[in-house]
Amino acid sequence: MERIVSSILKWKKKGKDDVKDKRMFSAAAAAACRLYLNDTTMLCETRYSGCMKFTSLFGHGLSDDRKQSVASEAGASHFTTSSFHKFMCGACLNSSSSPDSSGKGKSKSSIKKLSHGFHLVEGKCGHSMEDYHVSEYRKKKNHELGLFAIFDGHLGNRVPSYLKDHLFNNILDEPNFWKDPATAIKNAYRSTNHFILENSMELGPGGSTAVTAIVIDGKCLWVANIGDSRAVVCEGGLAIQLTVDHEPHTERKRIEKQGGFVITLPGDVPRVNGQLAVARAFGDQSLRAQLSSEPDVRYQPIDSAIDFVILASDGLWKVMKNQEAVDLVKPIKDPRAAAKRLTAEALARKSKDDISCIVIRFG
Numbered sequence: 179m180e181r182i183v184s185s186i187l188k189w190k191k192k193g194k195d196d197v198k199d200k201r202m203f204s205a206a207a208a209a210a211c212r213l214y215l216n217d218t219t220m221l222c223e224t225r226y227s228g229c230m231k232f233t234s235l236f237g238h239g240l241s242d243d244r245k246q247s248v249a250s251e252a253g254a255s256h257f258t259t260s261s262f263h264k265f266m267c268g269a270c271l272n273s274s275s276s277p278d279s280s281g282k283g284k285s286k287s288s289i290k291k292l293s294h295g296f297h298l299v300e301g302k303c304g305h306s307m308e309d310y311h312v313s314e315y316r317k318k319k320n321h322e323l324g325l326f327a328i329f330d331g332h333l334g335n336r337v338p339s340y341l342k343d344h345l346f347n348n349i350l351d352e353p354n355f356w357k358d359p360a361t362a363i364k365n366a367y368r369s370t371n372h373f374i375l376e377n378s379m380e381l382g383p384g385g386s387t388a389v390t391a392i393v394i395d396g397k398c399l400w401v402a403n404i405g406d407s408r409a410v411v412c413e414g415g416l417a418i419q420l421t422v423d424h425e426p427h428t429e430r431k432r433i434e435k436q437g438g439f440v441i442t443l444p445g446d447v448p449r450v451n452g453q454l455a456v457a458r459a460f461g462d463q464s465l466r467a468q469l470s471s472e473p474d475v476r477y478q479p480i481d482s483a484i485d486f487v488i489l490a491s492d493g494l495w496k497v498m499k500n501q502e503a504v505d506l507v508k509p510i511k512d513p514r515a516a517a518k519r520l521t522a523e524a525l526a527r528k529s530k531d532d533i534s535c536i537v538i539r540f541g
Contacts, residue, residue, distance in 0.1 A: 282514035285315055287322045290396030290480060294326065294538045295514025297521045301493060301532040309491050309534040310338040312346060312390075319356065324393035328407045328534045330491040332454075333384030337374055337461040341386055345370055349392070359392070360475045363402045371460050371471035378463040385454075385461030388473075389421055389489050396540065397480050399487070402473040404458035406492045410500045411478060412485040412508065417500035420487075422474040426450045429457035429470070438468030486513070486539045493531035494524045513537040 284293035300307040308331035316323045325346045331338035348370050349355065352362035367388075374381055387405025394400070401409045403421040411418050426433065426440040426448040433440055433450055442448045447455050450468050458470045478484070488503055503520055510516040516537040524533050 280514060280518065281313070282512075283313060283315065285322055285324060285396060287317070290540060292324055292393060292396050292538060292540050293513050294324070294536060295512065295517045296534070296536040297514065297517040298535070299493075299521045299525065299533045302530045306335065307532055308332060308335045308338060308384075308386075309493070309532040310335070310342040311534055311536060312342055313536055316350075318350060321395055323350075324391075324396075324538070326393070326489055326536050326538060327388060327390040328489050328491050328536065329386045329388050330405065330407050330493075330532065330534065331384060331386040332459075333462075334382045335384075336380075336382045337384050338386040340374060340381055341370070341388060341460060345388070345390065346392075349390075359400050360477070363390070363392075363400065363475050364473060367402065367404065367460075367471050367473045374461045375463060375466050378461070381461065383461075383463050385459040385465075385469075387456055387459055387491070391487065391489060391538070393480070393538070399478040399480055399484075400475065401478065401487075402475045404460065404471060404473050405456040406495070408490060408492070408495050408500075410488045410490075410503060412487070412504045414483045415485075415504075415508065417504040419500055420476050420478060424456050424458040424470075424474075426455065426457045432470070433457060433468050436468045438465070480540055482541075484540055486516075486537055488520070489536040489538070490520065491532060491534040493529050493533035494520060494535055496531065497524050497527035497529045507537055511539070513539045 279299070280295075280297045282293065282295040285291055294313050296311055296313050298307070298309055298311060310329045310331070312325055312327040312329075314325050316325060327342070327345065329338035329341045329345075345366065349363055349366040352366050355362040374385075387403070387407045389403040389405075389407040389409050390401070391409060392400045399411075401420045403409065404424060406423045406425070407421075408423065409420040411420055427442075430440045438451050440448050440450060441452050443452075449455050450457060450465055454462060454465060454469070458472065460471055462469055486507060488507065490503075494503070498520075506519055506523060507516040510519055514537075516539075517535045520535045520537070521533045
């Protein structure tokens with residue numbers, strides 16, 4: 179990290195003025211900030227001007243006076259773990275509540291019975307829990323709906339918390355939901371994201387990925403996602419991924435067309451404008467021009483070959499292949515026990531991110 183900071187300061191001294199260099203400088207500064215979240219090493223010799231660049235990148239929602247105060251503190255000495263975390267996640271950006279850690283449920287009236295279990299584990303990245311989930315059943319127009327979702331937040335938990343409370347309502351309120359679920363889901367994702375961005379003063383600068391699943395009468399499954407939270411179905415013992423991981427390098431042309439860029443620094447993954455490791459997400463006010471909230475939507479009929487579906491955040495998928503996850507779940511009939519088994523295995527494989535998992539069993 180010290181090498182990156184040193185490069186940033188040298189770049190600043192050169193007084194680079196062209197747009198590309200400024201963008202590269204911002205990307206390097208963003209990388210240094212990210213690395214600090216997992217490294218308590220001080221930002222050595224960081225001057226006030228450099229720190230103001232950091233605050234301009236990450237201090238969304240903070241007053242100018244507060245930005246200057248943070249930058250002065252860092253320039254004079256260094257960011258301590260507590261002061262840096264308070265700045266990045268903002269004492270005022272995170273609510274005090276966290277999602278339930280474990281639970282289960284089952285359908286009551288579907289022709290084909292289904293049951294589910296979930297388990298969530300807070301990560302070891304130095305911030306409060308930013309994953310939220312939905313797992314519930316509703317009766318609507320003589321149909322039973324199973325509603326399941328994982329929302330993996332970043333830079334605060336207000337956006338995933340908002341999604342937990344509102345996204346499914348917005349989907350089901352779409353007038354064409356029963357005739358054209360795919361279009362209704364896309365419209366609801368788009369309108370929900372518009373609301374989040376227009377209300378960023380209240381919801382904060384952060385964002386969230388999402389994977390949602392709607393089971394209708396135990397027979398029809400509609401899955402949608404943006405970002406890298408994933409849905410995997412077990413069909414005849416084989417793992418089939420139902421979602422698309424929206425990675426920056428696969429959407430580089432669209433991002434560049436929108437005035438952004440994708441950069442991969444040594445030891446890191448590709449990031450949009452040097453900041454976010456996904457190309458699609460809810461929120462993220464500073465990247466609103468480059469990110470997309472258009473979900474990939476997929477229909478999956480539930481027949482006798484479909485055993486279960488796993489929904490999980492990238493805290494699981496970073497350390498586990500799809501088939502490995504399916505093989506772990508197959509012998510475990512209790513879906514909550516299966517979700518716990520998956521999260522335990524992810525922890526054993528040194529996953530440090532928040533881990534959220536829902537297992538839905540059919541029949």
